[in-house]
Amino acid sequence: MNMLPPFLRDATMEACRPWPRFELIAPQWSALAREPVALLAVWADTARVHALYRHLPSDLILPVSVAPEDGAYPALSIWHPLAAWFERMIHNLWGHVPAGGDTRPWLDHGHWPQTTVMAARPGPPVASAEPPEFQEVGDGTAMQWPIGPLAAGIGEAAHLRLTLDGTRIVRAESRLGYTHKGTLHLMRGKSPRVAARFAARLAGNATVAHSIAFAGAAEAALAIQAPPRAVGLRSLMGALERIATFLDDLATIAGLAGDTRAHAYCGVQQEYVRRALAGAFGHRLMMDGVVPGGVAGEPDANGLSILRQVLDGLADSMPAIRRMFAGGLLADRLTGLAVTDRQLLDALPVVGVVREARQFGGDAAARCRTRLEAIARDTETCVSLLAALPEGPLAVALPLNSGEGLGYAASPRGAIWHWLRLDHGQIAAAFPCDPGWALWPLAEATLVGAAASDAGLILCSMGLPVSGMDL
Amino acid sequence: MVRLPRAEPAEAVDAATVASLKERLDAAAQARLGHGLAIRHMNTGSCNGCELELRALNGVLYDLSRFGLRFVDQPAHADVLLVTGPLTHNLRQALEQAWDATPDPKWVVALGDCAVDGGVFKGGYAVLDGPGAVLPVDLTIGGCPPSPARILAGLRALLEANSP
Numbered sequence: 001m002n003m004l005p006p007f008l009r010d011a012t013m014e015a016c017r018p019w020p021r022f023e024l025i026a027p028q029w030s031a032l033a034r035e036p037v038a039l040l041a042v043w044a045d046t047a048r049v050h051a052l053y054r055h056l057p058s059d060l061i062l063p064v065s066v067a068p069e070d071g072a073y074p075a076l077s078i079w080h081p082l083a084a085w086f087e088r089m090i091h092n093l094w095g096h097v098p099a100g101g102d103t104r105p106w107l108d109h110g111h112w113p114q115t116t117v118m119a120a121r122p123g124p125p126v127a128s129a130e131p132p133e134f135q136e137v138g139d140g141t142a143m144q145w146p147i148g149p150l151a152a153g154i155g156e157a158a159h160l161r162l163t164l165d166g167t168r169i170v171r172a173e174s175r176l177g178y179t180h181k182g183t184l185h186l187m188r189g190k191s192p193r194v195a196a197r198f199a200a201r202l203a204g205n206a207t208v209a210h211s212i213a214f215a216g217a218a219e220a221a222l223a224i225q226a227p228p229r230a231v232g233l234r235s236l237m238g239a240l241e242r243i244a245t246f247l248d249d250l251a252t253i254a255g256l257a258g259d260t261r262a263h264a265y266c267g268v269q270q271e272y273v274r275r276a277l278a279g280a281f282g283h284r285l286m287m288d289g290v291v292p293g294g295v296a297g298e299p300d301a302n303g304l305s306i307l308r309q310v311l312d313g314l315a316d317s318m319p320a321i322r323r324m325f326a327g328g329l330l331a332d333r334l335t336g337l338a339v340t341d342r343q344l345l346d347a348l349p350v351v352g353v354v355r356e357a358r359q360f361g362g363d364a365a366a367r368c369r370t371r372l373e374a375i376a377r378d379t380e381t382c383v384s385l386l387a388a389l390p391e392g393p394l395a396v397a398l399p400l401n402s403g404e405g406l407g408y409a410a411s412p413r414g415a416i417w418h419w420l421r422l423d424h425g426q427i428a429a430a431f432p433c434d435p436g437w438a439l440w441p442l443a444e445a446t447l448v449g450a451a452a453s454d455a456g457l458i459l460c461s462m463g464l465p466v467s468g469m470d471l
Numbered sequence: 472m473v474r475l476p477r478a479e480p481a482e483a484v485d486a487a488t489v490a491s492l493k494e495r496l497d498a499a500a501q502a503r504l505g506h507g508l509a510i511r512h513m514n515t516g517s518c519n520g521c522e523l524e525l526r527a528l529n530g531v532l533y534d535l536s537r538f539g540l541r542f543v544d545q546p547a548h549a550d551v552l553l554v555t556g557p558l559t560h561n562l563r564q565a566l567e568q569a570w571d572a573t574p575d576p577k578w579v580v581a582l583g584d585c586a587v588d589g590g591v592f593k594g595g596y597a598v599l600d601g602p603g604a605v606l607p608v609d610l611t612i613g614g615c616p617p618s619p620a621r622i623l624a625g626l627r628a629l630l631e632a633n634s635p
Contacts, residue, residue, distance in 0.1 A: 111560035117596050150513055150565045152544030154525045157514040157562060178561045179516040182597035197591050204520025204616065248523060251530070267530035274527065284618060285520055467518045
């Protein structure tokens with residue numbers, strides 16, 4: 001605590017667990033942004049705007065808040081460009097204005113029956129939807145290639161605007177918010193057990209991770225702990241979700257790169273894992289398996305032993321999959337493709353595959369290799385967890401208390417943070433921070449210089465989530 | 472000189488036999504090859520769970536092509552719009568445009584609980600509770616998400632219903 005800036009010591013501390021939240025005034029809010037901090041998330045409730053930092057010298061997680069004055073608060077995007085999309089999202093949902101920031105619409109495309117729906121007093125609908133604005137490049141005569149929101153292939157809905165010079169991408173700008181489902185509004189006023197169903201449906205291929213982070217936040221807010229057996233099962237389910245999602249990624253990447261053999265092979269491995277998950281946990285995605293207080297049910301004993309065999313089979317086929325990605329068509333196609341910029345990467349709170357891939361060169365091939373290593377590592381984790389799952393109860397009851405908490409989980413896409421404030425057992429305010437917020441700005445920069453026809457392959461290699469950040 | 476034996480001139484085939492054979496072959500071909508549905512997937516706000524299962528369905532174990540089912544990129548090439556998600560307000564226009572671009576006859580399949588009636592998001596301010604709000608839905612396949620086997624069963628039922 002001694003390494004924190006002096007003005008924080010005078011600020012009021014709110015009881016957010018496990019990291020206390022500092023109530024700041026506007027000048028302190030701006031001053032903290034200039035300290036050596038990494039911004040992780042910005043969100044709001046009806047009365048305050050919140051930011052989550054990692055204080056770099058002390059490595060402390062630092063939640064802070066500021067109360068908007070006359071509806072406005074100092075924009076953080078001046079110092080942290082990552083904050084811009086968060087600020088536009090806050091402006092759309094709560095109406096707080098980022099002074100000095102960007103107020104172009106983000107989630108609100110002008111079709112909702114109300115505006116600033118999360119505010120204490122929502123606004124009337126806008127008269128007509130405005131087409132999205134994109135920045136002009138050069139004299140405005142360059143070729144623009146719009147992709148999406150309902151692009152070809154079985155994927156998520158987002159719009160990408162590529163500006164081209166010949167076949168090369170000179171600028172990529174994304175427009176998200178198409179899949180906004182009003183999740184935060186639906187979570188408000190519900191008990192954590194009921195709201196967990198929404199947390200589990202933020203992102204299908206990170207449903208376990210979102211559920212773990214949400215449950216962690218609820219448990220922190222209520223100062224309770226999930227029993228050891230639940231903790232063990234959560235770790236197991238989290239690792240299994242990463243394995244299955246990485247196999248899905250590898251299959252899709254191979255398919256887009258034109259290697260039908262690797263596509264089929266990785267797809268089959270994923271399918272075996274999913275079927276084993278259905279047998280063991282009763283659901284192929286393990287959706288709703290993690291609940292606040294613990295886990296939803298006891299896994300099937302026979303299913304677990306079949307799962308164990310499937311994992312052994314996967315471990316046996318890893319050398320073959322590695323060979324497919326290390327040579328031939330895939331290596332040709334992926335090596336040197338879409339290298340992430342180290343400086344930009346360090347400026348963004350990106351963790352997981354995209355960051356770890358820097359050690360192998362940071363290109364699409366490196367991201368595949370990182371996934372392969374993660375699968376091997378997570379498989380070992382699962383095998384050792386399966387061998388030594390603690391016995392005991394699966395869940396604890398949730399008291400109808402008030403409190404505030406933060407939860408964290410490692411998803412296949414990177415770090416997931418959930419924040420939650422409970423008022424007598426009901427959710428007063430909540431925010432899930434998906435890894436997409438950090439990955440998309442990086443993807444926009446990484447696309448520049450690549451061939452336009454590679455855009456889909458590049459985005460897939462970076463594993464960009466949409467639904468989780470569209471809320 | 473020895474004249475080599477030659478084949479005798481053939482008689483004309485019986486026109487009635489040809490016609491009857493042709494009829495039988497056509498019927499067999501229609502039954503075996505005449506099925507086929509081109510599917511365009513439409514994500515109208517899904518969490519990506521249904522997409523995950525659709526990608527699994529498109530894998531080698533389920534081998535969709537043996538049933539004549541295949542995914543296409545353009546609505547203009549599609550017979551079926553396979554809709555996932557609770558239909559967000561923000562994607563309504565895109566879905567309607569795709570519907571207009573799909574030639575008749577066409578079918579709409581609502582896939583997953585969200586597309587069937589909004590699922591957990593039912594009644595939310597940002598969703599229309601599924602494509603049924605704006606398009607005529609021909610088939611619903613429930614589940615959150617439905618397994619590939621269940622999706623396949625639904626699509627094959629649609630095939631059977633529309634085969635000659």
